Structures are given as structure tokens and as C-alpha cells.
Amino acid sequence: MEPLIEIKDLYKSFGENRVLNGFKLGLYEGENLVIVGKSGSGKSVLLKCIVRLLEADSGTLKVLGQPIPGLDQYTLDQIRTEVGFLFQGSALYDSMTVRENLEFPLRRHPEKINSQGVETMVLNTLRSVGLAHTIDLMPEELSGGMQRRIALARTLILQPRIILYDEPTSGLDPITSKEIIELMLKVQKEYQASALIITHDMDCARVISNRMIILFDGQNHAEGTYSELSRSSDPVVQAFFK
Amino acid sequence: MPGAPFPGNQLKEYFRQTGEVWLFTVRFFREAIRRPFEWRELLHQCYTIGNKSLFLVGMTGFIMGLVLTLQTRPTMEEFGAVAYMPSMVGISIIREIGPVITALICAGKIGSSIGAELGSMKVTEQIAAMEVSGTNPFKFLVVTRILAATLMVPLLVIMSDTISLFGSFLVEHFKGEVSFRLFFNQIFRNLTFGDLIPATVKTFFFGFAIGLVGCFKGYYSREGTAGVGRAANSAVVIASMLLFVIDFIAVLVADIFYDL
Ligand SMILES: Nc1ncnc2c1ncn2[C@@H]1O[C@H](COP(=O)(O)OP(=O)(O)O)[C@@H](O)[C@H]1O
Numbered sequence: 377m378e379p380l381i382e383i384k385d386l387y388k389s390f391g392e393n394r395v396l397n398g399f400k401l402g403l404y405e406g407e408n409l410v411i412v413g414k415s416g417s418g419k420s421v422l423l424k425c426i427v428r429l430l431e432a433d434s435g436t437l438k439v440l441g442q443p444i445p446g447l448d449q450y451t452l453d454q455i456r457t458e459v460g461f462l463f464q465g466s467a468l469y470d471s472m473t474v475r476e477n478l479e480f481p482l483r484r485h486p487e488k489i490n491s492q493g494v495e496t497m498v499l500n501t502l503r504s505v506g507l508a509h510t511i512d513l514m515p516e517e518l519s520g521g522m523q524r525r526i527a528l529a530r531t532l533i534l535q536p537r538i539i540l541y542d543e544p545t546s547g548l549d550p551i552t553s554k555e556i557i558e559l560m561l562k563v564q565k566e567y568q569a570s571a572l573i574i575t576h577d578m579d580c581a582r583v584i585s586n587r588m589i590i591l592f593d594g595q596n597h598a599e600g601t602y603s604e605l606s607r608s609s610d611p612v613v614q615a616f617f618k
Numbered sequence: 619m620p621g622a623p624f625p626g627n628q629l630k631e632y633f634r635q636t637g638e639v640w641l642f643t644v645r646f647f648r649e650a651i652r653r654p655f656e657w658r659e660l661l662h663q664c665y666t667i668g669n670k671s672l673f674l675v676g677m678t679g680f681i682m683g684l685v686l687t688l689q690t691r692p693t694m695e696e697f698g699a700v701a702y703m704p705s706m707v708g709i710s711i712i713r714e715i716g717p718v719i720t721a722l723i724c725a726g727k728i729g730s731s732i733g734a735e736l737g738s739m740k741v742t743e744q745i746a747a748m749e750v751s752g753t754n755p756f757k758f759l760v761v762t763r764i765l766a767a768t769l770m771v772p773l774l775v776i777m778s779d780t781i782s783l784f785g786s787f788l789v790e791h792f793k794g795e796v797s798f799r800l801f802f803n804q805i806f807r808n809l810t811f812g813d814l815i816p817a818t819v820k821t822f823f824f825g826f827a828i829g830l831v832g833c834f835k836g837y838y839s840r841e842g843t844a845g846v847g848r849a850a851n852s853a854v855v856i857a858s859m860l861l862f863v864i865d866f867i868a869v870l871v872a873d874i875f876y877d878l
């Protein structure tokens with residue numbers, strides 16, 4: 377089976393700072409792949425390279441079979457609609473209401489509007505994150521956890537095949553984190569999307585992952601399921617499970 | 619550049635920025651003519667810009683007219699030239715003082731708010747979020763704001779000029795018992811197209827410069843909240859300087875065309 381995302385020998389530095397140093401991964405249909413790494417280890421940089429918010433220095437980087445570096449803007453934008461991105465800080469458009477936040481990508485990709493129409497699509501997506509009643513509120517009126525849910529709804533509305541989560545539980549209290557994780561599991565199933573999840577929250581990793589990669593020194597340090605890795609004797613791997 | 623220690627580096631940085639501004643401008647024109655247009659956001663920005671500056675611009679315009687007339691009147695009286703007051707004040711407001719003062723106020727008000735708004739959108743990754751949803755943030759945020767500033771600053775100048783002339787009229791009326799009709803007749807009799815056209819044309823450039831600098835500084839602001847403050851601040855400083863350069867060029871060009 378062809379992977380949805382295929383990365384080989386990925387290198388990325390900022391000046392002298394080598395962040396990714398020959399990283400590789402393959403994300404397959406229906407899978408929840410978790411990447412864990414210390415803060416500052418280049419997790420966000422990796423995600424940003426995948427959607428070309430940052431240009432990788434070298435390596436193979438294919439999304440849905442298309443090589444991302446050197447892709448023309450139009451095709452890149454088409455691919456980006458198939459890849460949802462949940463930002464670390466939610467990144468809701470703070471001058472727009474919840475409704476307008478969800479309508480924003482949809483109105484600019486009319487081919488994604490189905491027969492139900494924009495209004496119903498917005499409402500249905502909000503329902504699936506359990507926040508239909510917030511439709512006319514501004515982002516600043518919502519709690520951090522609610523903002524994260526709306527941000528998830530905004531990526532879901534284009535019905536992506538892949539969702540990239542950048543630390544979905546960061547900055548949230550344990551109970552809200554748990555709710556977000558459950559919501560992620562629910563929408564993954566509902567929307568049949570595959571997910572690449574970046575985190576240093578091991579509870580999150582345990583619940584959601586089918587497979588994990590430990591990112592260390594810009595490389596794949598270890599790979600396996602949660603229970604395999606938790607039994608590892610490698611001190612770097614062990615440090616995450618303490 | 620964080621702490622460029624050598625003058626050579628500063629020079630390099632200066633040229634780098636100039637190059638970037640140039641590319642930004644080219645990109646603006648390329649994206650501005652490409653469909654689909656963001657009409658709603660353009661209207662919304664026009665409204666916001668006008669609404670935000672209306673009171674301030676009107677207020678300063680009014681005071682400008684009052685002060686200018688009050689201060690010149692005694693001198694003109696001394697020379698027995700009080701009858702020329704309306705046309706003199708009218709020409710100086712319409713040709714120079716109105717556009718420049720209004721544009722400076724707009725640079726402070728509009729330039730800084732565009733810089734801060736786009737800067738904070740950049741820092742909180744809202745611009746990146748637009749990009750990864752396959753939409754074009756440059757078109758939605760930058761093109762609309764630059765166009766709105768280009769369209770609204772001239773309107774604000776016209777409004778400010780009008781209020782300013784009215785302020786001037788009040789002084790003339792109470793000090794020199796000049797009637798409304800006489801005052802404005804005098805002004806318009808002495809106004810030529812040579813006064814009006816260059817004065818109006820340059821206000822479009824003023825608006826363009828204010829929008830461009832605000833957007834550029836905000837769109838490329840650095841990480842962190844300090845970056846947002848710097849973006850807003852340097853947007854005002856650079857736009858204000860640019861206004862005088864444009865004004866100077868406008869006067870030179872008008873001089874050639876109308877042989878004043
Ligand atoms: N745009 C950038 N310019 C320069 N350095 C960057 C940039 N983005 C990230 N970095 C650096 O890359 C490294 C990894 O950052 P990041 O991927 O954000 O870490 P994390 O794993 O916590 O998400 C850090 O050292 C950071 O300073």
C-alpha cells in the first residue's frame with residue numbers, strides 16, 4: 377500500500393542549527409502515527425515542512441503521492457485542502473466569529489461544498505465537536521479547550537484525508553486534554569482520516585497511537601507501538617515514559 | 619537582523635529590506651488583478667479605515683483651519699491684504715497642509731493598526747493557518763488593506779479639507795464679517811486645476827504608501843509579542859518619512875507639468 381505521507385532523508389537547518397537530520401516516516405491509510413520528542417527537537421518544523429510552511433533543505437517528501445518541494449502553488453493548495461493542520465495555539469481568526477472561521481476555507485474552495493450547503497456543513501461540523509451553540513461567538517469568548525475544538529472543526533470542514541496535530545493537548549488542563557483526545561478519536565473514525573500526531577504528552581500517545589516514532593537529534597531514534605517502546609531499555613526512550 | 623555590528627551588515631540589511639519591499643509591491647499588483655477578488659473584505663476594510671479615522675481627521679482638520687486663519691490674519695491685515703485671506707488659506711490647505719497633515723494622522727492611525735493587526739496574526743499563526751487551508755492570505759489580508767488605504771485616504775483628505783475650510787470660514791466670519799458665499803466664492807475663483815489635480819493625485823500615493831508599509835511590516839514581523847510592537851512602530855515611522863518623500867516628488871512633478 378502506498379503511504380499517504382512518505383518522508384525519507386529529510387534535512388532542515390536554520391543557519392548552524394541542524395534541526396532535522398535525515399528523518400524518515402511513512403503514514404499509512406487509517407493509521408494514527410504519534411511522534412514524540414523533547415521540546416525544541418524539531419517536531420513543529422517537521423509538520424511545517426510537510427505542508428510547505430517551511431522549505432526542507434533536502435530529502436524526499438511526498439504527500440498523497442505528490443512531491444511537495446517544487447510543487448506549483450495551485451496543486452499545492454489542492455493538496456493542502458486534503459491535509460488538515462491543527463496548530464499548537466489553535467490559530468483561530470480572532471476578528472471573525474466561529475461561523476466565519478469555519479466558512480473561511482469552505483468559501484474559498486467551493487468544490488468542497490456538498491449538496492447540503494455551507495450553512496448545514498458548518499452546523500454539522502460544529503455538532504461533531506459538540507459546540508454548535510457557539511456558532512455566533514468570537515474566539516476570545518471561548519475557553520482554551522473550546523478554541524482547540526473549533527480549530528479542529530475548521531480543519532475538518534474541508535474533509536481532509538490526513539490531519540496533522542501539533543501538540544493537540546498543550547496548554548490545556550488534564551481533564552480538557554482527555555476530552556480533546558477522545559474527540560480526536562471520535563472524529564478520526566467519523567471522518568475516516570489518518571493522523572500524524574506530534575506530542576510530548578504520553579497519556580495522549582498511549583490512548584491514540586497505533587505506532588510511535590521517537591524523534592531525537594533530528595533522527596528516528598526508536599519506533600514501535602506504545603507497549604513495545606514502554607518496555608525498551610534505551611535510556612532516551614525510557615526518559616519519555618517516566 | 620539581530621544586532622548587526624558592522625556598518626557593512628547594516629548596509630546589506632538595508633538593501634535586503636529594500637529588495638523585499640520591492641518584491642512585496644510587485645506581488646501586490648500581481649495578486650490584485652487575479653481573480654477571485656475579496657470584495658467583502660475590501661468593503662469591510664474601507665469601512666474600518668474610514669470609521670477609525672473619521673473623528674480624528676475631522677477634528678484636526680477643523681483646528682488646522684482655525685489656527686491657520688487666526689495666525690495669518692494679523693500679518694495680512696498689516697499689509698492691507700485681508701481681502702485675500704480666503705484664497706490664500708484655501709490654496710494652502712487644499713494644496714499642501716490638508717493632504718500632508720491628514721496623511722500623517724492616517725499613518726499614525728491606520729499604518730500602526732494594520733501593522734499591529736497583521737503582526738499579531740503572524741505571531742499567532744493565523745496567517746499560516748490560512749495558508750495551510752489552501753487559501754491565499756496575501757490576497758485576503760494584504761491586497762484588501764492596501765487597496766482600502768489607497769481609496770480611503772483621498773476621501774479622508776477631501777473631508778478634512780472641507781472641514782478645515784469651514785473652520786477658516788468661522789474665523790473670517792466672526793473677525794472680518796465675511797459671508798459664507800463670499801468666502802467660498804473667493805476660494806473657488808482662485809483655485810485652478812493645477813492646484814486640485816496634483817493635490818488629489820498625490821493623496822492616492824499617500825494612501826498606498828501607508829497601506830503598503832503597514833502590511834509589509836506586519837506580514838513580515840518577527841516572532842513574539844515584541845515583534846508586533848516593533849511592526850506597528852516602524853510602520854508609522856517609515857510611512858511618515860515616505861509621505862514627505864512622495865510629497866516632494868509630487869511637487870516636483872506638478873511643477874514640470876503645470877509650470878507654476
Ligand atoms: N522559523 C525559524 N527560524 C529559525 N529557527 C527556527 C524556526 N522555527 C524553529 N526554529 C528552531 O528549530 C528548533 C525546533 O523548533 P520546533 O520544531 O518549534 O520545536 P518543537 O519540537 O518544540 O516543536 C528550535 O531550536 C527552534 O529554535
Ligand SMILES: [Mg+2]
Pocket residue numbers: 419420421464542543
Ligand atoms: Mg512545537
